[in-house]
Structures are given as structure tokens and as C-alpha cells.
Amino acid sequence: MPCWIDGQPGESLPLVDRGLAYGDGLFETLAVRRGRPLLLERHLARLAEGCARLAIPGDLALIRTELLAFSAALGEGVAKLLLTRGDGLRGYAPPPSAQPRRILLGSPPPAYPPANAEQGVQLFPCRTRLAEQPRLAGLKHLNRLEQVLARAEWQDAEHAEGLMRDLAGRVIEGVFSNLFLVKDGLLLTTDLRRCGVAGVMRAEILALAKRTGISVQVRDIAHAELLAADEVFLCNSLYGIWPVRRFEGHDWPVGTLTRKLQALVRKLLDA
Amino acid sequence: MPCWIDGQPGESLPLVDRGLAYGDGLFETLAVRRGRPLLLERHLARLAEGCARLAIPGDLALIRTELLAFSAALGEGVAKLLLTRGDGLRGYAPPPSAQPRRILLGSPPPAYPPANAEQGVQLFPCRTRLAEQPRLAGLKHLNRLEQVLARAEWQDAEHAEGLMRDLAGRVIEGVFSNLFLVKDGLLLTTDLRRCGVAGVMRAEILALAKRTGISVQVRDIAHAELLAADEVFLCNSLYGIWPVRRFEGHDWPVGTLTRKLQALVRKLLDA
Structure with a gap:
């Protein structure tokens, strides 16, 4: 290499x-x-x-x-x-x-199980919280101890990703992914002006949604809103989109909007 | 070297x-x-x-x-x-x-102006705030972008150090120093359970105070309390103690407790 x-x-x-x-x-x-x-x-x-x-x-x-x-x-x-x-x-x-x-x-190319994208993943609830730091929020900088601590919280293969919240309890993102919800046909993703990494695939999905007429909101998302969502998915620039099928005892089917965006993103990654 | x-x-x-x-x-x-x-x-x-x-x-x-x-x-x-x-x-x-x-x-040994220790220093009010992250607070870890951003805020030689506050506005520490106040004979330093670096010289000064019968409190310190202090000083393990003589238009004389601790610390550094 x-x-x-x-x-x-x-x-x-x-x-x-x-x-x-x-x-x-x-x-x-x-x-x-x-x-x-x-x-x-x-x-x-x-x-x-x-x-x-x-x-x-x-x-x-x-x-x-x-x-x-x-x-x-x-x-x-x-x-x-x-x-x-x-x-x-x-x-x-x-x-x-x-x-x-x-x-x-x-x-080498990452070797994620194909089931992550097909059937969806189980999300680990990380106890490590993201600190609020507007000066650094959104950036992919080299200060990543929070992610190291969060990723060290689980070793089992059942959980493909972990969910990180901020100190106020808002849901923010995965350890190495961004988070999207669908509720009543609306696509939602978290506001990253206080903390989090503004992922490249997140930006691409927001642009895809705009181009294909999907309504989007970028705003704070409470923990209860995540649990009440119709569809939940994660994204990053390497794996594209993983549906979330289970988190804290809640189960989600892989939703239609998730599948639609996944197909668009796959086209892009296989291009 | x-x-x-x-x-x-x-x-x-x-x-x-x-x-x-x-x-x-x-x-x-x-x-x-x-x-x-x-x-x-x-x-x-x-x-x-x-x-x-x-x-x-x-x-x-x-x-x-x-x-x-x-x-x-x-x-x-x-x-x-x-x-x-x-x-x-x-x-x-x-x-x-x-x-x-x-x-x-x-x-090589650091080349700080002797006046810093003798007459005291002027503190720059940093706009970069410290994020609250209890999992990392107190540690001298390698995620130091906040200090890099804060130290980049001033270039003049007049300010020997900068004061950092947390996002809630509490005063916490210098960019590369810890902060102590004296008020009515009581020695005060900030609680570092949410953010900040628990300096080795800070620990030494707390131990010295205990040994010599000086009353100490470690707790949150509001901005107004700093401005109302009788004495203010900074410390780290390389330079020992620097009195603070000026910050945000407030002037302090070099106080007697500051001088007493400075003498004890100097003995230690010159040992």
C-alpha cells in the first residue's frame, strides 16, 4: 500500500x-x-x-x-x-x-459485512458524550479522543456502529457515520454547529434529497425523536448508507426512503 | 538536543x-x-x-x-x-x-522574561472557550486544538498568557498554565472536572498550601470573582509562578501570598 x-x-x-x-x-x-x-x-x-x-x-x-x-x-x-x-x-x-x-x-477496501447495507445494523448506545465546541464543530480535525473512547465501549460484532449524543442528551451522529431519520415522509439530520463531523456523504445525501424533491430538515434531534422515527439510517463516504434496524430495544424495518437513497448513493460509489 | x-x-x-x-x-x-x-x-x-x-x-x-x-x-x-x-x-x-x-x-530551558515572575504578567482574554468533556477533563492528552486556537489569538509580546473560560463563562485556566486567586486570605483554584488540564505545579501548590496552613478551595470560579480577587497568579511546571498584574482593565499588585508561594516554588525549581 x-x-x-x-x-x-x-x-x-x-x-x-x-x-x-x-x-x-x-x-x-x-x-x-x-x-x-x-x-x-x-x-x-x-x-x-x-x-x-x-x-x-x-x-x-x-x-x-x-x-x-x-x-x-x-x-x-x-x-x-x-x-x-x-x-x-x-x-x-x-x-x-x-x-x-x-x-x-x-x-485496502473496507470489508464490511454485506448484511449491514442489506438488512441494516444494530446501534450501540455509547456513554461517551460529544462536547460542545462551536469552533471545531463540523470539522474532520485530528482531535478524535471522543471517538476513540466511544468506539472502545463495545467489542462484539453485533453492533456495527455506536450512537453518540451530546452532553445535553441530543442525538448527534455515529462514531464514524452521520445519522438521518425519516418521520412522516420528512428527511431529518442533526445540526452540527455545536459538535460532530459534517460528513461528505451527509452533504451528498442532502444534495440528492434536494435534487429529487425530498423535504429535508437539519436541526437538533432529541433522543425521543430518534426512537419515534419511521426510518433511521447512517451514512459515510466509504460504505454509503446502512439502515438502522435496532437501537435500545426499538426495531425498524428498512424504509422505502432509505432504500431509495441507498440506491442513488450506491450508483455513485459504484460509478 | x-x-x-x-x-x-x-x-x-x-x-x-x-x-x-x-x-x-x-x-x-x-x-x-x-x-x-x-x-x-x-x-x-x-x-x-x-x-x-x-x-x-x-x-x-x-x-x-x-x-x-x-x-x-x-x-x-x-x-x-x-x-x-x-x-x-x-x-x-x-x-x-x-x-x-x-x-x-x-x-533548551525556556527563555521567559524575568519580569514575568518579578512584576507579573498581563493576561489576554481569549475568545476560544473550553468545551466541557468530563471524560477527558484534567488529562494532558494530545487533543489540544482549543489551546492552539486560543494561543493564536494574540501575537503581541505584552500578553504573556491568555485566560480561557468554558462555554458557560466560568474562568478555567491559562492556555498553558493553571489559575489561582486569593480572596480575603483564602487561596482559590478552579475545579477541573469538566475541562482544563490539572497541572503538576497546581497539584504541588495545593500540597504546599496544605503543608503551610493556607486555606484552599477548589471550586467553580465566576468571571466576576476573578475580577474581584485580591491576588491572581498563574503557574506551570516550567516557570513556577507568574503573578497576574493586569486583565481586562483590572490591575493587581503582586500580593503577599503570591510572593510567599513563589518563593517556596522557586526553591523547588532551583533545587
Whole structure:
């Protein structure tokens, strides 16, 4: 599997990189099919927003070029891009001279059970809550201890994902997925202005819904609303859509809107 | 300056280290004088608590041995220890096989202006707020984007530190220091069960106060209480104690309790 640093093959990082020191950076995880990165423009758009909000002077044109070349070299699998602020020995202040570092890591296609997409998944109720931090909300930054703690809460294979709530109890997202509900024909997903990661597939589904005339709301969702939903599904840019079939003793059938969106998304991922 | 990885000289890190991927790890920054790490037991105690709460199986006895040997090699300066969960290619789940990685980085003694300790410092009012996350509060973990954002808010040399509040507006700490107040002879510092880093020097000052019969309270502190304090000071394990002389238009003289504690702490750092 290829590994590149700043466009060159490489397997190791200087110890003084601020990505290691402080999680001072961003990442993107892209599905790669037949040598092409999927949803590239959406990944780059989120990365650009992260660079703007963290004031990391990333060269997005260069990153695009490298992602295309890396994907061609990888063929099939997953390209993980990390963009760190670069080097600095000690001290939180971003050094004015720091050069952002681009890291690309290839891995094989993920091996999720086909039943996750077909019959749906069971969701684990994570006790680890998401903190409210508007300055970082939505970004796919490198400070991910909450997800590490949440994912460590279950080891069984029965639960394919876990549900994370914020400290106020609102449902927010999966550990590595975004969450959608359907209620009375309306598509709902959570507002991510306080916490959470604004997923690329979430953005794609919101755009698909708009294009196909499905009514959508993006807003806070209470725990009780999730339990009362007609359909529940998860999404991310690698697996597309997984229906949720069970959570906290509630069972859902795989709904028609879920199936419709799943077919649209599959077309995109198999393109 | 020496750099060690797992006890051996080294300057680079495997790209798949989870410290880089997720900030999945802890760190300690130790003052080293005449070849010895200061406040070693307190640093190790905090690291042990971090290992327990993050379920990182760090070998504390080995880390102690390495810190002693590294400090002897360094002589005078700062030893930064990073302990990451080890390697993992993708996925938040901590791999059961992961071997924690120990990184030691040496740097010269910090060059703070002597006036900071003598006349006191001016505090910058940071707009970046600390998120409430009880699962991580108190730990010196590698997820430090809040501090990076806060420290980037000022560039002038007039402000030696910045004050961080939580989202509810309580005062919590400096960007790289803990905060103490004196009011009517009582020593006060903030409760760090929701957010903040429980500093080693803070623990030392609390113990010193106890030993010398100074009354102490650890509790939530409102913004107005800070402004109404008789004395205000900051501390960390490298510089000891800095009196705060100015914040948001309020001026404080360097108080007698601040000077008393400063003298005790200086004895410790110059030992």
C-alpha cells in the first residue's frame, strides 16, 4: 500500500510535527475506485473549510493533484489524507514559518459485512458524550479522543456502529457515520454547529434529497425523536448508507426512503 | 538536543501512529535541572491517571527509568514525553495488539522574561472557550486544538498568557498554565472536572498550601470573582509562578501570598 509525505514515498514523520503534538491538523478518508477518488470535490471543500477555520495555509490545488495521482497508484481501496500544520518544537502558538505537511496513506477496501447495507445494523448506545465546541464543530480535525473512547465501549460484532449524543442528551451522529431519520415522509439530520463531523456523504445525501424533491430538515434531534422515527439510517463516504434496524430495544424495518437513497448513493460509489 | 523513541535515539515516527491519527495519547513536559527531571512523581502520577482513563497500557516503571536516563543526557532544559497508544492503520477502535509508543524530545530551558515572575504578567482574554468533556477533563492528552486556537489569538509580546473560560463563562485556566486567586486570605483554584488540564505545579501548590496552613478551595470560579480577587497568579511546571498584574482593565499588585508561594516554588525549581 502506498504512503506519501509531501508528494514523495515515505513511511515516517518528524517527531516535531504538530499533528502528533496537538492533533493540529485535519484529515479526509476517501473511497478510491478504479484509480479515482470518489466525492473528491466534497472532500476538498470540507478540507478547505477546515484550513480556513484553523488558519492552516494548505495548498488545495496541490492536494487535489496529489490525491488524483495517489488514487491512480492505489487503484482500489481507501486513501487517507492528513494535513498537519507542520513542525514546531514546543508551545501552542502556530509558528509563522510552519509549512503544512501532506500525508497520504493507502489501505485496502473496507470489508464490511454485506448484511449491514442489506438488512441494516444494530446501534450501540455509547456513554461517551460529544462536547460542545462551536469552533471545531463540523470539522474532520485530528482531535478524535471522543471517538476513540466511544468506539472502545463495545467489542462484539453485533453492533456495527455506536450512537453518540451530546452532553445535553441530543442525538448527534455515529462514531464514524452521520445519522438521518425519516418521520412522516420528512428527511431529518442533526445540526452540527455545536459538535460532530459534517460528513461528505451527509452533504451528498442532502444534495440528492434536494435534487429529487425530498423535504429535508437539519436541526437538533432529541433522543425521543430518534426512537419515534419511521426510518433511521447512517451514512459515510466509504460504505454509503446502512439502515438502522435496532437501537435500545426499538426495531425498524428498512424504509422505502432509505432504500431509495441507498440506491442513488450506491450508483455513485459504484460509478 | 536528544530525541528518543522507545528508549532508542530516533527522529521520526511511523505514519500509522495513533498519536498522529487521533491525538490518541498523552504528554508531559518536565523541567530538567542538573540532569534531573523535576516533580517527576507528580508527572508520573498524572500520566498514570491518563493511562487508566484512556486505557493505554503504558509501562510507568520503564517510563520512569527512561525519563531519568534522558534527563541525565539532556542536563539542562525541558524533556517532553509523549506516550501514544501505538500503531493502527484505520478505525477508531483501539487495536488490542497496539504497543504504546514512548517519545522523548529535549529542548533548551525556556527563555521567559524575568519580569514575568518579578512584576507579573498581563493576561489576554481569549475568545476560544473550553468545551466541557468530563471524560477527558484534567488529562494532558494530545487533543489540544482549543489551546492552539486560543494561543493564536494574540501575537503581541505584552500578553504573556491568555485566560480561557468554558462555554458557560466560568474562568478555567491559562492556555498553558493553571489559575489561582486569593480572596480575603483564602487561596482559590478552579475545579477541573469538566475541562482544563490539572497541572503538576497546581497539584504541588495545593500540597504546599496544605503543608503551610493556607486555606484552599477548589471550586467553580465566576468571571466576576476573578475580577474581584485580591491576588491572581498563574503557574506551570516550567516557570513556577507568574503573578497576574493586569486583565481586562483590572490591575493587581503582586500580593503577599503570591510572593510567599513563589518563593517556596522557586526553591523547588532551583533545587
